[in-house]
């Protein structure tokens with residue numbers, strides 16, 4: 001009896017009949033991928049999980065403990081949904097460009113975008129990281145009914161948590177960067193379970209990629225989500241996230257004082273507490289960088305509708321990349337309503353940003369070459385590799 005119930009759960013959740021384990025085309029045109037066993041072997045056991053949270057809740061046997069995502073029971077399904085949506089498994093960059101943006105990229109540093117700007121919110125939320133445009137844009141989209149709710153990362157630096165925000169006040173309370181890898185996307189599965197659609201989302205590049213894989217239908221045919229589940233994605237710039245071991249370090253260094261804000265500018269990572277501030281050398285927090293970030297090719301959320309980062313010059317402003325038509329519509333609305341102030345991106349800064357992004361990609365390629373067959377590194381077509389090398393050489397000359 002228990003075995004039967006167990007089998008039934010697996011079939012409902014993963015849509016998973018036993019298979020040859022090979023990738024197969026389904027009649028929906030989507031691709032069934034291998035399941036939990038391979039996810040554990042290729043990604044989790046090798047420390048390559050980025051804690052995006054996408055697989056959590058798709059399966060009752062994948063759970064989180066803080067920022068750790070682990071399989072707690074071997075489901076035995078070879079075509080589970082978990083492998084298909086993982087941003088670290090079988091991701092082809094040009095295929096994703098075509099799926100999301102409908103064309104291949106010309107800029108191999110930043111991906112496909114139609115505009116780059118400096119921007120800031122005219123009314124910054126308390127605790128906003130820089131110019132506060134992420135919070136302001138999500139708040140505007142919610143007020144205008146462009147999204148039904150938003151999946152954000154709330155809590156604080158030492159206790160971040162996934163949040164499904166349904167009011168502008170809840171959106172504002174999630175302002176500020178938490179630099180650990182929070183499995184925020186577990187909320188997406190919960191929201192899907194409740195039948196919500198048109199959800200907005202703010203995520204790291206790996207989280208944006210995971211949602212795009214979900215939208216591409218990398219699920220067994222029985223396990224589908226509404227095409228309208230996610231209505232808008234704002235992706236953050238992210239060169240790496242930190243593991244939760246950071247908390248012990250911060251607690252020791254600040255002697256347990258409440259941390260109001262953390263930032264990682266060029267001068268080195270630092271925190272602001274109620275009584276003062278502390279700054280460290282980047283090498284002091286380097287041991288906490290998540291291993292999966294070393295294999296991440298995307299530091300600017302290339303498949304988001306809008307990408308947001310720092311300016312590295314003025315903490316009162318953000319860098320804003322407009323990538324999709326939907327993203328552009330929202331930015332134009334924000335400018336019309338006086339929600340955002342927008343100015344040209346300084347021409348002299350573009351090579352600096354492009355060089356940082358290309359250098360990161362080159363480091364990933366060098367690592368993947370040293371450790372061939374390593375999961376977690378995306379597939380890059382030869383054409384892209386050739387063009388990227390030329391652009392990188394050009395920018396480093």
Ligand SMILES: Cc1cc2nc3c(=O)[nH]c(=O)nc-3n(C[C@H](O)[C@H](O)[C@H](O)COP(=O)(O)OP(=O)(O)OC[C@H]3O[C@@H](n4cnc5c(N)ncnc54)[C@H](O)[C@@H]3O)c2cc1C
Nearest residue numbers: 128129130131132133134135152153176178238239309310
């Ligand atoms: C782990 C991490 C690494 C980053 N690295 C870089 C970098 O190398 N270079 C750079 O220019 N910018 C980086 N950023 C982005 C930067 O810190 C700001 O988030 C971004 O510029 C938006 O600023 P804002 O003023 O608009 O943010 P706000 O208006 O304050 O909004 C911040 C938003 O970030 C979301 N958020 C907070 N923490 C997380 C998290 N852990 N995961 C997902 N979403 C989160 C919140 O939900 C909120 O919606 C990083 C952010 C994170 C979370």
